[in-house]
Amino acid sequence: MHQPRPYERNPRYAATGGTVVTGWTAAVADLPTAPTVLALDGPAALDWEEAAGSLAAALRARGTEVTVCDVRGLWSAAAVERLCVPAADADAFFLPLAEFSMGDLFETPPVQQRPHAGVLLAYGPGAALAEPDLLWWADLPKRYAEEAVTRGELPLGANLGRPGTPGELRSLFYTDWPVGDRHRDAFAHRVDRWVDLQGEDPASLDGAAVRATLAALATGPVRTRPFFNSTPWGGQWAARELGFDPRGGNTALGYELIAPEAGILVGQDAAAQVEIPFQLLCELHPAEFLGPDVHRRYGTSFPIRFDYLDTVGGGNLSLHLHPQEQYMRETFGWPYTQHETYYVTASEPGAQVYLGLRDSTDVDVMRKEVEAAAADGLPLRVEDHVMTHPADTGQLFMIPAGTPHSSGEGNLVLEISATPYLYSLRFYDWLRKGTSGAPRPLSYAHGFANLDTSRRGEDVLKDLVQQPRTVREGQGWREEIVGELPGMFYAVHRFVIEGPEAAEDDTAGRFHILNVSAGDGVVVETAGGLRHDLAFAETLTVPASVGPYRLHPVGSRPVHVVKSLVTQV
Numbered sequence: 001m002h003q004p005r006p007y008e009r010n011p012r013y014a015a016t017g018g019t020v021v022t023g024w025t026a027a028v029a030d031l032p033t034a035p036t037v038l039a040l041d042g043p044a045a046l047d048w049e050e051a052a053g054s055l056a057a058a059l060r061a062r063g064t065e066v067t068v069c070d071v072r073g074l075w076s077a078a079a080v081e082r083l084c085v086p087a088a089d090a091d092a093f094f095l096p097l098a099e100f101s102m103g104d105l106f107e108t109p110p111v112q113q114r115p116h117a118g119v120l121l122a123y124g125p126g127a128a129l130a131e132p133d134l135l136w137w138a139d140l141p142k143r144y145a146e147e148a149v150t151r152g153e154l155p156l157g158a159n160l161g162r163p164g165t166p167g168e169l170r171s172l173f174y175t176d177w178p179v180g181d182r183h184r185d186a187f188a189h190r191v192d193r194w195v196d197l198q199g200e201d202p203a204s205l206d207g208a209a210v211r212a213t214l215a216a217l218a219t220g221p222v223r224t225r226p227f228f229n230s231t232p233w234g235g236q237w238a239a240r241e242l243g244f245d246p247r248g249g250n251t252a253l254g255y256e257l258i259a260p261e262a263g264i265l266v267g268q269d270a271a272a273q274v275e276i277p278f279q280l281l282c283e284l285h286p287a288e289f290l291g292p293d294v295h296r297r298y299g300t301s302f303p304i305r306f307d308y309l310d311t312v313g314g315g316n317l318s319l320h321l322h323p324q325e326q327y328m329r330e331t332f333g334w335p336y337t338q339h340e341t342y343y344v345t346a347s348e349p350g351a352q353v354y355l356g357l358r359d360s361t362d363v364d365v366m367r368k369e370v371e372a373a374a375a376d377g378l379p380l381r382v383e384d385h386v387m388t389h390p391a392d393t394g395q396l397f398m399i400p401a402g403t404p405h406s407s408g409e410g411n412l413v414l415e416i417s418a419t420p421y422l423y424s425l426r427f428y429d430w431l432r433k434g435t436s437g438a439p440r441p442l443s444y445a446h447g448f449a450n451l452d453t454s455r456r457g458e459d460v461l462k463d464l465v466q467q468p469r470t471v472r473e474g475q476g477w478r479e480e481i482v483g484e485l486p487g488m489f490y491a492v493h494r495f496v497i498e499g500p501e502a503a504e505d506d507t508a509g510r511f512h513i514l515n516v517s518a519g520d521g522v523v524v525e526t527a528g529g530l531r532h533d534l535a536f537a538e539t540l541t542v543p544a545s546v547g548p549y550r551l552h553p554v555g556s557r558p559v560h561v562v563k564s565l566v567t568q569v
Contacts, residue, residue, distance in 0.1 A: 002554040004520035005535050007242045011223040012265040012273060016216045018209025020267035020274055023201045024058035027193065031059070031134070035115045039132035040123040040195075041187070043180045044160040045145035045167070048072070051138050051197060052123040065118030072124040075105040075161060084161030084175060093443040094423065095174035097333035102126045102183040105161060125160060125180065128187045135207075136193040137184065141275055142261045143227055144198075145172055147247070150229075173422050177260065185283040185300070196274040205266065205274050211284065213266050214276065218285035221524050221532040221540050221549075224262035224278050228254045228310070232432045232440065235314030237346060237412045242537060254308030256539040257513065259301075259419055278302070281543075291510040291544030297569040302419060303336065304490050304564050306513055306539045309413040312348060317406045318429040318440070319354060319382050322420075324402045324450045332423060339488045340399040340417035343562055344391050345517050345537070348410035351391040354382060355405045356460030357453065361385045367448055370427045374442050380428045382406070387460055394518070394560070396483040396492055398464040402452030414515060416492050416564050425450060468494065477503040477551075482562075489568040495551060495561040497522070502550040505563075512542040515562045520555030534561075 021027060031038070040052060048070070056066045083100045102125060103109065112122050112130045122130040146169070148154040154167025160176040191207040205213075228238050230248020238244045238251035255261060259278055267273030282302050286295040290302065309317060322328075322338035329335060342353060357363075366385045373380040386404050389397065391411050399405050399417075404427065407413045425447035429440045455464070468480035476499020484491035494517070495503045502525070505512070514534060516522060521535040527548040534540050535554075542549060553559045 002523050002533070002552060004555045005533065007535050007537050009243060010225060010265060010270065012267060012269075013213070013217060013222070014268070015205055015209050015213050015266050017212040018206040020203050020205050020272040022199070022203050022272055024054050025061065027195065027202065027204045028055070028058045028062060031064075031119070033064075035117055036134060037112050037114050037120045037122065037130060037132040038134045038136065039127035039130050040121065040136045040138055041125065041127040041183075042138035043140065043145070044125050044176050045148070045154060045158040045172070046138060046140055046197065047155075048124050052121060056121055059119055059121070065115075067115060067118070067120050069112060069120065069122045069130075070124050071110045071122055071127045071130065074110045075126075076107045079105050079107070080161035084159070084171070086170060093170075093441060093446070094332060095170050096331070097178050098175040099333070100179060102179060103129055125183070128183070134192045135187060135190060136195055137187070137191045138195045138197055139275075139277075140197045141263050142177065143229065143255070147229060181260065181279065184277070185279065188280050188283055194274055194276065198275065203267065203272060203274050210276060214281055214284055217264065218281050218289045218543055219528070219545055220526060220530040221542050221546070222264060223538060223540050224257050225265050225275060226254060226256050226539070228252065228308075233311060233315040233317055235310040235312040235409075235412070237310045237312035238308060250314060251310045252314065254310060256306040256308060256515070257541065258305045258307055258421055288545040289511060289543045291507070293569045294510055294544070294566050298336070303566060304513055305415070305417050305419045305421060306515055306564070307415045307421075308345075309342075309407050309411070309415055311407055311409045311411050312346065314409055315432070316408050316430055318424070318426045319386065319404055319406045320424045320426040321404045321447055321450060322401045322425065323423050323446070324452065327450055328401070328420070328423065334420050336418060336420070336489070337401045338418050338420040338423050339401050340415060341483055341492055342397040342399065342405075342407060343414040343416055343482075343492065343517065344393050344395050344411060345414050346412040347391040347393055351410035352388045352408040353391050353397050353405070353411070354386045354388055354408060355397050355399065355464060356387045356403055357456035358385060358387055359457035361456060363448075363451065363453060370444050373428055373431070374444065377431055379431060382428060387457075389465060396466065398466065398483050398485050398488070400452070400455070400464075400485060400488055402450050403455045403464070404451065414517065414562065416562070418490070474501065474504060475499065476501045479503070479505070484567065489566055490564055491567045493563040493565070495559075495563065497551065497553045497559045497561070500553065502552045504548070504550050506548045507542055507544050507546050509544050510566050511544045513539065513564045514542060515539045517560045517562045519553070519557045519559030522554055522559055522561055523552040525550045525552060
């Protein structure tokens with residue numbers, strides 16, 4: 001019998017065709033001695049002077065002559081002002097997703113002539129456009145910049161094209177990240193070295209080995225590196241049960257698999273590892289990883305996310321909803337919208353989920369009370385307007401776009417949702433203050449513009465609080481549908497494994513995401529002979545190319561495995 005193991009906070013995979021090295025000296029050891037243009041590109045929110053200076057120092061230490069060019073100084077001031085700086089009358093909460101390319105910041109491409117001797121080091125966002133002989137990519141996972149902005153620690157000029165301006169989330173989320181991601185993805189096929197700047201010394205891996213590793217990972221089950229951040233409503237379940245210890249003191253939002261921010265650890269051990277963006281699997285191997293028809297519909301966007309909302313020992317989430325599809329597309333620029341579900345993994349006695357309007361709700365009255373709460377600090381009786389439901393462990397709540405909802409205090413909710421995740425249109429936040437001490441901002445005008453007033457009363461109970469339906473079964477196991485809804489492109493299933501026999505499944509050309517929601521875990525075994533263990537609370541992606549696979553239960557207790565997949569393309 002397979003033995004249980006604890007939750008693994010740092011899942012790591014071996015590199016294929018290369019070895020992770022640490023330090024700039026090791027990184028430059030194999031650079032050619034001939035005259036070379038070396039580009040160091042990466043996201044805006046890096047300490048570029050430190051990175052480029054350390055790289056140049058390592059080159060000089062080996063006797064190489066170095067000249068440097070900061071390509072940020074070649075950006076067009078007019079282009080930066082037009083593309084990167086929000087207008088004075090821009091929305092205070094959101095910006096449309098930026099559609100320009102990194103090349104649009106330059107009047108002419110920043111092409112650099114090869115030096116007569118040594119290395120010309122071009123660095124900064126857009127350096128890859130310098131037509132270099134070698135391209136290195138410096139990276140720091142997005143969570144670092146987001147946390148730094150939240151804590152007021154992101155240095156001046158860390159947003160793309162905004163020197164002298166304090167870092168802000170709007171530009172980070174809606175300009176820097178989409179522009180930077182497209183730029184990185186466009187050059188992923190030719191990066192010569194990936195440089196991870198998380199540690200005191202950089203860790204790096206040869207670009208060909210990065211691509212060989214991703215090619216191998218695209219054929220079998222894979223986990224991303226999870227992390228939790230803190231918010232004013234955050235709880236303590238994941239700190240107590242999983243061992244997380246975020247700087248903010250609570251484990252509010254757990255990033256199990258949010259594709260735009262997720263990373264995969266690759267290397268020999270904790271001292272020699274790089275974190276490679278999960279998105280590169282979708283970019284370099286879309287048909288194998290996503291599946292051909294999912295790729296046709298969603299391009300290289302991984303369309304489902306899994307994350308935790310921990311309010312055990314914390315507070316209620318804000319009352320909010322997410323944009324309806326046309327509004328999301330026309331106002332914010334996402335091609336698909338933020339449908340969600342809540343799966344209750346754990347809850348305390350009396351815990352609740354708020355979902356859907358009451359039959360008696362008068363939207364005009366609700367609007368006046370929301371406005372009074374925001375303007376005058378008057379408490380809002382949420383339950384006067386929104387239905388409450390017992391947060392029973394194992395219950396799934398469907399949350400289509402436009403439906404008001406909140407997870408109450410005392411819950412660990414697994415959020416199984418469409419990938420867009422930055423558009424919570426808040427009505428009420430229980431008069432809480434943010435980390436700065438000011439009231440948390442409320443985008444309730446957007447909320448009322450998207451409120452689906454048909455989701456109320458008995459229709460909520462019938463459509464959004466569904467009961468499991470068995471669709472397949474074998475010896476000692478069954479697969480249930482726990483939630484599906486017309487108009488929501490994905491469904492949520494659950495395996496219940498009560499005996500020692502393995503449950504069987506098949507990706508049938510579309511990726512699956514698995515999460516162990518009860519019991520000790522499973523071992524996932526593919527038809528090709530790959531095996532990957534999955535412990536309680538962990539999340540795993542099974543690529544579309546895997547085909548048939550089996551779930552072997554771990555331990556002696558019944559095991560529940562939640563599965564999500566795209567059902568409508």
